[in-house]
Amino acid sequence: MNKQRETTKNHSSRPHTNVAAKLLAYFIRHLQQGIGSLGDLWRTPFTSVMTILVLGISLTLPATLHVFVKNAQSISQQWESASEISLFLKLSTSEKAAENLVKRLSLYPEVASVKYISAKTAMEEFKTTSGFGQALDYLSTNPLPATVLVIPTKHSSQPQAAEELLQKLTNEREVEQGKLDLEWLTRLAAITTLIEDIVVGIALLLCASVVLIIGNTIRLAILNQRDAIAVMKLVGATDSFIQRPFLYAGAWYGVLGGMVAILCVTALVHYFSYSLVALTDLYQSNFSLIGLSGGEMLWLLLFAIVLGLSGSYISVRKHIRAIEPTAE
Amino acid sequence: MIRFNQVNKTYPGGFVALNNVNFSLAAGEMAFLTGHSGAGKSTLLKLMSLMEKPTSGSVHINGVNLSSVSYSQVPFVRRGIGMIFQNHNLLMDRTVFDNVALPLVIEGFGHKETKKRVEAALEKVHLTSKIRCYPHMLSGGEQQRVGIARAIVNKPPILLADEPTGNLDPKLSLEIIKLFEEFNDLGVAVLIATHDLGLIARLKYRTLTLKQGAMINDGLVEGLQGGSDE
Numbered sequence: 001m002n003k004q005r006e007t008t009k010n011h012s013s014r015p016h017t018n019v020a021a022k023l024l025a026y027f028i029r030h031l032q033q034g035i036g037s038l039g040d041l042w043r044t045p046f047t048s049v050m051t052i053l054v055l056g057i058s059l060t061l062p063a064t065l066h067v068f069v070k071n072a073q074s075i076s077q078q079w080e081s082a083s084e085i086s087l088f089l090k091l092s093t094s095e096k097a098a099e100n101l102v103k104r105l106s107l108y109p110e111v112a113s114v115k116y117i118s119a120k121t122a123m124e125e126f127k128t129t130s131g132f133g134q135a136l137d138y139l140s141t142n143p144l145p146a147t148v149l150v151i152p153t154k155h156s157s158q159p160q161a162a163e164e165l166l167q168k169l170t171n172e173r174e175v176e177q178g179k180l181d182l183e184w185l186t187r188l189a190a191i192t193t194l195i196e197d198i199v200v201g202i203a204l205l206l207c208a209s210v211v212l213i214i215g216n217t218i219r220l221a222i223l224n225q226r227d228a229i230a231v232m233k234l235v236g237a238t239d240s241f242i243q244r245p246f247l248y249a250g251a252w253y254g255v256l257g258g259m260v261a262i263l264c265v266t267a268l269v270h271y272f273s274y275s276l277v278a279l280t281d282l283y284q285s286n287f288s289l290i291g292l293s294g295g296e297m298l299w300l301l302l303f304a305i306v307l308g309l310s311g312s313y314i315s316v317r318k319h320i321r322a323i324e325p326t327a328e
Numbered sequence: 329m330i331r332f333n334q335v336n337k338t339y340p341g342g343f344v345a346l347n348n349v350n351f352s353l354a355a356g357e358m359a360f361l362t363g364h365s366g367a368g369k370s371t372l373l374k375l376m377s378l379m380e381k382p383t384s385g386s387v388h389i390n391g392v393n394l395s396s397v398s399y400s401q402v403p404f405v406r407r408g409i410g411m412i413f414q415n416h417n418l419l420m421d422r423t424v425f426d427n428v429a430l431p432l433v434i435e436g437f438g439h440k441e442t443k444k445r446v447e448a449a450l451e452k453v454h455l456t457s458k459i460r461c462y463p464h465m466l467s468g469g470e471q472q473r474v475g476i477a478r479a480i481v482n483k484p485p486i487l488l489a490d491e492p493t494g495n496l497d498p499k500l501s502l503e504i505i506k507l508f509e510e511f512n513d514l515g516v517a518v519l520i521a522t523h524d525l526g527l528i529a530r531l532k533y534r535t536l537t538l539k540q541g542a543m544i545n546d547g548l549v550e551g552l553q554g555g556s557d558e
Contacts, residue, residue, distance in 0.1 A: 025439065230417075236403045239403075324379065
């Protein structure tokens with residue numbers, strides 16, 4: 001009894017456990033609360049699954065659109081780098097003059113390579129690919145002009161520079177007509193930009209709704225714990241202590257919702273790639289759909305966590321402060 | 329430890345709950361607070377535990393003027409008061425250990441220290457064997473003692489008890505009061521709000537009596553019997 005009295009008499013100078021132990025206890029506590037919050041989600045499976053699915057599906061839409069834009073960009077880049085200028089020579093141009101032209105063109109600084117297709121070769125190619133086959137043999141003269149395919153250097157293949165090069169090339173004596181297929185490239189670029197803007201717009205709206213939905217779920221969780229929170233406040237818990245498990249819950253919603261989104265996007269890309277393969281086969285292209293990269297998955301997950309956290313933070317700020325203990 | 333200085337509390341609507349209340353409780357002192365329902369006992373306790381603010385006057389707890397305490401400082405003042413309630417306010421989904429450990433967890437004590445202190449507190453209220461039980465597995469008196477263990481586990485200098493014997497039979501009530509006496513012996517200031525006049529009469533402690541918000545008696549039990557036997 002005497003010893004007890006002495007230890008208690010010391011209570012006015014509060015016992016100080018050493019700092020390292022307190023710090024360790026702090027981290028362990030965070031870990032416990034983090035895992036505890038996951039347990040809380042587990043105890044309300046229906047609400048949790050609904051919230052996680054809403055979060056996951058909401059993120060799936062903008063993420064899928066992002067994949068779409070990414071692939072569209074990679075297509076247009078492929079085309080842009082391969083952009084070539086077709087020069088159709090005058091029918092009167094002799095084989096010799098054409099060879100001369102090819103030599104001159106390859107000296108242009110803007111030109112990377114030049115390929116000559118004689119009228120004869122063009123005819124043969126047309127025969128095999130067009131399907132008219134033997135019917136073409138009845139033609140008395142070859143109506144096809146000789147063609148020179150000019151591939152500009154990387155620098156000159158930008159739309160503006162390519163246009164200038166085209167002007168220069170068509171001024172050549174032997175050239176009847178030059179053709180640069182730029183229009184559809186600019187169109188594709190414009191469409192891609194438009195879709196990008198749509199993605200951003202939709203993503204913003206969906207994110208706002210996700211934050212609100214998580215905020216509401218957390219609000220219900222807080223109200224469910226109203227009595228416990230009041231008791232904790234009475235025994236001296238700070239708001240930050242009380243809100244911690246709810247913030248962890250928000251973060252968990254983010255982690256799980258993000259995973260759902262990643263799974264959904266991967267599944268969708270997989271699904272689309274089948275029909276895409278059929279489509280690209282028609283165009284004799286070996287294009288294949290690029291899914292989310294590892295880095296992008298990480299960003300998606302991080303983004304989901306940020307959304308979950310902000311949703312619960314908004315809720316926690318508002319509702320935990322409002323709960324005050326009463327004597328009864 | 330506790331000092332009320334010309335405290336008035338008027339609720340919105342004009343109900344006067346406390347009218348010019350002056351009293352102080354020194355460190356290591358034990359006293360009863362009594363009066364009829366609606367006399368202002370609850371209001372007095374609410375002011376001490378910062379659930380409410382006085383309309384005028386000042387309340388000092390452990391040397392802190394409560395009117396100067398900001399919202400974020402409230403928890404730290406509350407840690408200096410062990411509070412015990414008639415309905416014990418335990419968390420029903422946590423074990424006795426977790427309930428008693430709560431104030432220590434909140435203050436960030438390490439696991440070892442927490443375990444040691446919780447066991448010591450439960451030993452004082454003779455509930456060591458129930459450490460792994462949930463509150464609903466305990467009797468009313470045992471639940472009340474868990475509440476007391478939680479109130480004393482972080483060794484606050486003040487214990488406030490609101491009707492701690494309200495639901496208990498006389499024998500259990502006396503046991504609870506004996507516990508308070510033990511803590512008081514250890515130097516803790518104890519203030520027990522109760523309307524159990526029989527209990528007060530048997531124990532000769534200072535008794536504060538409230539009537540319609542005014543402190544009409546501040547003295548020993550003999551004074552009380554004449555004063556409130558109406």
